[in-house]
Amino acid sequence: MLDIKQIRNNPTEVQERLSTRGDYDLTEILALDQQQRELETKRTELQTRSNEVGKAVGQKIKGGADPKGEEVAALREEGNQVKKQLADLEPQERELKEKIHDLVIGLPNLPDPETPVGKTEDDNVEVRRWGDELIPQRNDILPHYEIGEKLGWLNFERAARIAQSRFVALLGDGAALERALISFMLDRHIKVGYAEVLPPILINSASLTASGQLPKFAEESFKCDRDDLWLTPTAEVPVTSLYRDEVLQDSELPILHCAYTPCFRREAGSYGRDTRGLIRLHQFNKVELFKFVKPEESEAAHQALVKDAESILEALKLPYRVLQLCTGDIGFSARKCYDLEVWLPSQNKYREISSCSNCGDFQARRGNIRYKVAGKKGTQFLHTLNGSGLAIGRTMAAILENYQQPDGTIAVPEVLQRYMGDRTVLGKSF
């Protein structure tokens, strides 16, 4: 959530920065804010008087005045008058506040000055590339879903029977490899200082609002009809809310978490895209990285987080590139974002496998996550960062293609072998 004070004090600058992201207009917010503040001044004055009257009555009675006498009755009458006026003002002001809040909560984060200005993904900037020499130089590589079905690892038809299209059932070594990837990634992240979390996967509306999925993107999540609970679209949501409404000590920061969860997305509006395979499913597994940091540390923490995600691809020896997203392509809550894209031979291109965002204090404001510096007065909002480390299904797709052997078997990346019973090659499961 943007700071209303910032909007009020620098409307032109905020407007300009928002405009690099899309079509946003502050004029209504500014007008309502002015009205609200005028009402607030009036209301405050009345409340002051009301408090004075209340105290005066107490003092009179304590001083021996007749509680039912004339003196007290006059004060009571004034109290009633003030109350009537307040009863008129208060709902007006509350309504205005709600309107302003509803508008502001719908505004995305301001892009970082370093985020390149652009409209679409075509304006993203490639930052670096790794593993060019590892790109397989063959043209007989089957798409991951074909080889996966041949091996008996992936079954889309039966998954559709169980659920719907855009679901997959993993079987045999496919299931084992998925599990191995989860363990491998978590183990690596834990080793460099991330503390593992296994959060609830059903999450309430307040949690989705804090991280920025609500109110704008309600369409994108699955909702449990009878409860105020949703299926988590990413572990970012429950992990952000781990510390919602808390005041942390500065000595506790930074807090680093990694979390494996399944993720659920409705993929509304992506009908024609990636209809086959593991790239775009309603349910997929992901290991997420998350940091809660002091503002002055967030840029360095962001760079380090991207590196931590990259280290997984490097350990798996999967070729990838790093993009810096432009203002038109960064997520709602992000002010700066890097995507990692892994090489998919069958598509002859890089595909997103991780998205690493610095959200600044945007989510901390929405979730009211603050910290206190020992000995200093007051509190401040911390910064939150998140990134995939990595999306498991897409990693599986990358392995099925990049590690595909001419004979149709799949070589096991060296670092995964100990998670796969020390096998070096995997074949048909059924």
Add this chain to the structure above:
RNA sequence: GGAGAGGUGGCAGAGUGGUCGAAUGCGCCUGACUUGAAAUCAGGUGACUCGCAAGGGUCCGUGGGUUCGAAUCCCACCCUCUCCGCCA
């Protein structure tokens, strides 16, 4: 699902209609003592918000209500804990 207890400041925990934004303890800050630290002693220390300031306002789970005045009384809801039932 049934019965009971409870939700108060960074934490713990008093407070049942008036000067209570709230005792006390812990934590934290400053000072004294000390070569230094610990211990001890003295003082200070809630959040949010409006205001240049002086100062004002709001906040005791949430939302209503009673009252001149509510942390305190009434109603509804949410959550937590304990016991019972059911169950992986």
